[in-house]
Amino acid sequence: MKESSTIFLFLCLLSVVAFSSAADTLAAGEFITDAQTIVSARGEFAMGFFSTKGNPRNRYFGIWFNKISNRTVIWVANRESPISNTSGVVRVSSRGIVVSVNQSTDSLWTSNSSRSVKNPVAQLLDTGNLVFRDQSEPQNFAWQSFDHPVDNFLPGMKFGYDLESGVDRYFLPWKSEDDPAPGNYIHRVDKNGYPQLLLWKDSVPWYRTGPWVGSGFSGIPVLKPNGIYTPKFVINDKEVYYVFDLVNRSESPITRLTLTPGGVSTRYTWNREKQEWSQYLTLQVSDCDRYGICGSNGVCNVNKSPRCECMDGFSPKNPEDWEEADWAEGCSRNVPLECGNGDGFSKITGVKLPDTRWSWYNRSMSLVECEDKCFKDCNCTAYSNTDIRNGGSGCLLWFGDLKDMRGYSEDGQDLFVRMPASEFKRSKNSGQKTRVWIILISVFLVLAAIFCLFMLYRIKKRRINSAGIVQLNSINLAATDTDESPDLDLPLLDFMQVANATDNFSYNNKLGEGGFGAVYKGVLEEGQEVAVKRLSKDSRQGVNEFMNEVSCIAKLQHRNLVRLIACCIDEGERMLIYEYMPNKGLDSFIFDKEKCKSFDWPKRYNIINGIARGLLYLHQDSRLRIIHRDLKASNILLDYDMNPKISDFGLARIFGGSETQASTTRVVGTYGYMPPEYAIDGLFSTKSDVYSFGVLLLEIISGKKNRGFHHQDHNLNLVGHAWRSYNENNLADIADKVILESSNEHEVFRVIEIGLLCVQEYPEDRPNMSSVVLMLSSKIPLSIPKKPGFYSERRKPNDTTSSSTNHTSSSINSYSVSFFAPR
Numbered sequence: 001m002k003e004s005s006t007i008f009l010f011l012c013l014l015s016v017v018a019f020s021s022a023a024d025t026l027a028a029g030e031f032i033t034d035a036q037t038i039v040s041a042r043g044e045f046a047m048g049f050f051s052t053k054g055n056p057r058n059r060y061f062g063i064w065f066n067k068i069s070n071r072t073v074i075w076v077a078n079r080e081s082p083i084s085n086t087s088g089v090v091r092v093s094s095r096g097i098v099v100s101v102n103q104s105t106d107s108l109w110t111s112n113s114s115r116s117v118k119n120p121v122a123q124l125l126d127t128g129n130l131v132f133r134d135q136s137e138p139q140n141f142a143w144q145s146f147d148h149p150v151d152n153f154l155p156g157m158k159f160g161y162d163l164e165s166g167v168d169r170y171f172l173p174w175k176s177e178d179d180p181a182p183g184n185y186i187h188r189v190d191k192n193g194y195p196q197l198l199l200w201k202d203s204v205p206w207y208r209t210g211p212w213v214g215s216g217f218s219g220i221p222v223l224k225p226n227g228i229y230t231p232k233f234v235i236n237d238k239e240v241y242y243v244f245d246l247v248n249r250s251e252s253p254i255t256r257l258t259l260t261p262g263g264v265s266t267r268y269t270w271n272r273e274k275q276e277w278s279q280y281l282t283l284q285v286s287d288c289d290r291y292g293i294c295g296s297n298g299v300c301n302v303n304k305s306p307r308c309e310c311m312d313g314f315s316p317k318n319p320e321d322w323e324e325a326d327w328a329e330g331c332s333r334n335v336p337l338e339c340g341n342g343d344g345f346s347k348i349t350g351v352k353l354p355d356t357r358w359s360w361y362n363r364s365m366s367l368v369e370c371e372d373k374c375f376k377d378c379n380c381t382a383y384s385n386t387d388i389r390n391g392g393s394g395c396l397l398w399f400g401d402l403k404d405m406r407g408y409s410e411d412g413q414d415l416f417v418r419m420p421a422s423e424f425k426r427s428k429n430s431g432q433k434t435r436v437w438i439i440l441i442s443v444f445l446v447l448a449a450i451f452c453l454f455m456l457y458r459i460k461k462r463r464i465n466s467a468g469i470v471q472l473n474s475i476n477l478a479a480t481d482t483d484e485s486p487d488l489d490l491p492l493l494d495f496m497q498v499a500n501a502t503d504n505f506s507y508n509n510k511l512g513e514g515g516f517g518a519v520y521k522g523v524l525e526e527g528q529e530v531a532v533k534r535l536s537k538d539s540r541q542g543v544n545e546f547m548n549e550v551s552c553i554a555k556l557q558h559r560n561l562v563r564l565i566a567c568c569i570d571e572g573e574r575m576l577i578y579e580y581m582p583n584k585g586l587d588s589f590i591f592d593k594e595k596c597k598s599f600d601w602p603k604r605y606n607i608i609n610g611i612a613r614g615l616l617y618l619h620q621d622s623r624l625r626i627i628h629r630d631l632k633a634s635n636i637l638l639d640y641d642m643n644p645k646i647s648d649f650g651l652a653r654i655f656g657g658s659e660t661q662a663s664t665t666r667v668v669g670t671y672g673y674m675p676p677e678y679a680i681d682g683l684f685s686t687k688s689d690v691y692s693f694g695v696l697l698l699e700i701i702s703g704k705k706n707r708g709f710h711h712q713d714h715n716l717n718l719v720g721h722a723w724r725s726y727n728e729n730n731l732a733d734i735a736d737k738v739i740l741e742s743s744n745e746h747e748v749f750r751v752i753e754i755g756l757l758c759v760q761e762y763p764e765d766r767p768n769m770s771s772v773v774l775m776l777s778s779k780i781p782l783s784i785p786k787k788p789g790f791y792s793e794r795r796k797p798n799d800t801t802s803s804s805t806n807h808t809s810s811s812i813n814s815y816s817v818s819f820f821a822p823r
């Protein structure tokens with residue numbers, strides 16, 4: 001008995017000794033020189049000296065991913081004191097880790113541990129954490145690099161406060177690609193009021209994620225469970241921090257959230273096959289993400305122009321500035337609050353919750369208690385739940401002006417804003433009573449709604465059954481219950497139904513041949529007119545994957561997008577059923593000598609704006625981030641009121657698989673609308689769509705096709721002609737004569753310039769769609785466009801009408817290019 005426990009003790013000691021002298025540690029008396037590195041136990045991370053590309057003389061001590069070919073540094077010690085030669089050494093002292101120059105007593109950097117230790121060791125863990133501790137205490141760190149982050153947020157790292165020890169972990173990104181010293185930005189958890197993440201630039205709030213609302217941050221579209229990582233925000237008496245963990249440490253790809261020198265947070269995942277980082281998610285995507293762009297009590301909305309609106313019951317403080325798109329002064333109440341005089345709350349939905357630095361919270365209160373609490377405090381201006389999961393819980397109160405709100409369609413939260421009695425037209429002293437009435441009426445309305453839905457469901461079912469064919473299966477795989485909200489479900493038709501609707505895909509019903517397949521007009525049993533897209537069979541996706549994509553696309557709803565109303569997966573066929581657009585494509589108007597005459601400037605301007613907004617919506621919705629890849633006049637359909645609707649979006653996803661910015665060997669697009677980087681290198685991004693949009697814009701204004709453009713003076717295409725006219729200060733030469741009669745010349749010229757900005761040769765020079773929408777809707781000054789891409793290119797004259805080329809392929813630089821005729 002005694003013997004065995006001695007052996008056990010001995011083994012323990014042995015393992016401690018073996019552990020401490022392992023290759024991942026640096027013990028007293030040992031050095032790391034410039035040429036040496038230390039690698040963590042399983043080889044995940046390495047530490048040592050490095051230089052940046054642009055500045056090879058300066059040496060820094062840091063940590064990087066060891067298994068990634070392209071060195072990605074995640075942490076730097078002596079960021080402000082580089083060593084200008086290779087005589088740097090790293091050692092440990094009882095106070096911490098020391099970076100210095102050999103044989104110098106001055107240290108360049110020390111880790112400044114909270115306490116000194118007897119037998120100091122530094123150890124690099126497989127999480128990327130460099131810890132300083134006593135040899136005998138493997139779990140008790142006197143210092144750790146995870147408490148002093150630089151610009152990379154890794155799994156398991158805590159971003160925020162330890163309220164007991166006072167440790168505050170925040171990010172100070174590099175000054176530039178080649179200078180690891182702290183730059184202008186700082187990203188930290190702000191624990192004033194209800195905690196939130198705030199990015200500051202030069203001590204001014206720059207970007208705010210919004211408070212944590214249970215499943216994510218209020219300002220970021222809800223993150224779906226993704227199989228890679230799960231984020232969490234912890235708030236308790238001891239700690240306030242944000243953290244994420246990998247779903248499965250051995251399976252999930254390497255991922256990190258990085259703050260660039262320019263202050264943009266981007267999440268990357270490592271793509272093992274391509275051996276490169278791919279962008280997974282980017283925060284701060286639109287100008288609405290700029291802190292407080294709409295001022296106090298203003299709401300920013302990327303899908304609206306102008307961007308900023310006052311909340312109901314508020315008006316611009318300075319209407320003139322507001323008109324000029326200078327919204328900084330914000331909005332004030334139309335009628336001042338008269339506390340306790342019958343005031344109440346009006347609900348606004350779908351917003352990013354206002355800045356919580358002036359807030360109070362209690363996470364166990366209910367919404368009713370919350371309203372009561374806010375109602376009783378005359379300084380309380382708004383309230384909401386702190387957690388939106390499971391019907392909502394918790395209480396968050398705001399005091400004073402409401403700042404930095406954003407409105408968006410699907411993902412925002414409900415906010416209840418205090419309003420004076422006159423805004424409700426209610427009688428005095430009725431606060432409590434009204435609320436009882438509201439509750440009673442709501443209960444009644446809910447019951448009535450349930451009853452109506454039930455009846456509707458029964459009627460629908462009966463009608464379908466009597467028609468004898470339609471079986472409305474739900475494509476929403478998770479939702480088989482009929483009491484799921486019906487609007488998200490996409491009806492699934494069978495082959496026979498679609499064949500009947502289109503008269504067996506008869507030639508007479510064929511509307512055209514677009515990218516990815518033929519399109520037919522059809523009439524469903526119920527009499528609804530539809531357009532049926534019969535996808536060509538080279539989509540290699542599995543059925544589930546296809547259905548997932550399609551149901552995602554169906555959820556994209558915007559007034560400038562053609563709506564998907566059903567789909568069909570049957571008999572080896574895949575078909576998408578869209579709403580029918582009687583006015584056909586934009587090409588049939590702008591390029592038609594007769595029809596274009598009735599197409600005056602207001603109509604064209606409205607169409608340009610609509611396309612811009614639709615495209616912005618596609619690019620902006622961070623959950624999908626659709627790149628259209630085949631934007632052209634024939635893909636813009638017009639409804640009865642001549643409103644433009646983008647069609648064929650999301651199809652590239654179905655065919656091309658993943659949609660992160662990447663390169664592809666299969667270039668899909670239409671010649672004349674393709675930017676150079678896309679046609680030549682197969683690279684696509686949202687900026688390729690911006691290029692196509694620019695071409696389209698010039699076509700709409702000139703009434704001429706980019707390809708097939710002729711001018712007696714030169715051999716340029718339309719883009720080239722526009723560029724030439726711009727440089728000759730002769731913009732009137734570009735515009736269709738019809739529109740110059742119906743417009744203010746300057747407005748047309750401004751829009752042409754915006755078009756030229758969009759077709760610039762280099763993608764990084766082109767504006768993103770949110771800037772385009774902003775430029776179109778305001779008078780902000782424009783930058784000077786640079787040379788466009790592809791402007792001097794001249795094709796053979798007989799190559800100019802693409803309407804006769806169906807699915808021909810040719811090859812440019814070994815990439816296959818498919819030409820699709822407009823339909």
Ligand SMILES: *[C@@H]1O[C@H](CO)[C@@H](O)[C@H](O)[C@H]1NC(C)=O
Pocket residue numbers: 070071
């Ligand atoms: C490493 O990554 C950087 C930034 O992503 C890139 O510019 C560079 O070309 C890459 N280098 C190698 C060798 O892959």
Ligand SMILES: *[C@@H]1O[C@H](CO)[C@@H](O)[C@H](O)[C@H]1NC(C)=O
Pocket residue numbers: 082083084085086087101
């Ligand atoms: C290396 O550079 C440091 C300053 O960075 C300097 O103090 C030291 O003397 C230099 N050593 C050699 C050998 O040049």
Ligand SMILES: *[C@@H]1O[C@H](CO)[C@@H](O)[C@H](O)[C@H]1NC(C)=O
Pocket residue numbers: 031033089102103
């Ligand atoms: C420090 O410099 C001395 C003399 O140049 C050299 O002998 C020694 O090896 C160096 N030590 C380290 C850790 O580089």
Ligand SMILES: *[C@@H]1O[C@H](CO)[C@@H](O)[C@H](O)[C@H]1NC(C)=O
Pocket residue numbers: 109110111112
């Ligand atoms: C460590 O402490 C010293 C003295 O308090 C200070 O000068 C130095 O900047 C600190 N180093 C770091 C890395 O915080």
Ligand SMILES: *[C@@H]1O[C@H](CO)[C@@H](O)[C@H](O)[C@H]1NC(C)=O
Pocket residue numbers: 247248249250251
């Ligand atoms: C992680 O993935 C591995 C390999 O697929 C599997 O064996 C393991 O059970 C997974 N672990 C968890 C926690 O899901």
Ligand SMILES: *[C@@H]1O[C@H](CO)[C@@H](O)[C@H](O)[C@H]1NC(C)=O
Pocket residue numbers: 362363364365366369
């Ligand atoms: C929070 O609200 C709950 C429920 O109303 C209450 O029991 C608790 O005391 C409140 N906590 C604080 C700190 O106000």
Ligand SMILES: *[C@@H]1O[C@H](CO)[C@@H](O)[C@H](O)[C@H]1NC(C)=O
Pocket residue numbers: 377378379
């Ligand atoms: C409301 O705010 C004013 C000024 O900030 C303060 O003096 C007053 O005490 C507050 N009232 C309540 C009920 O908190």
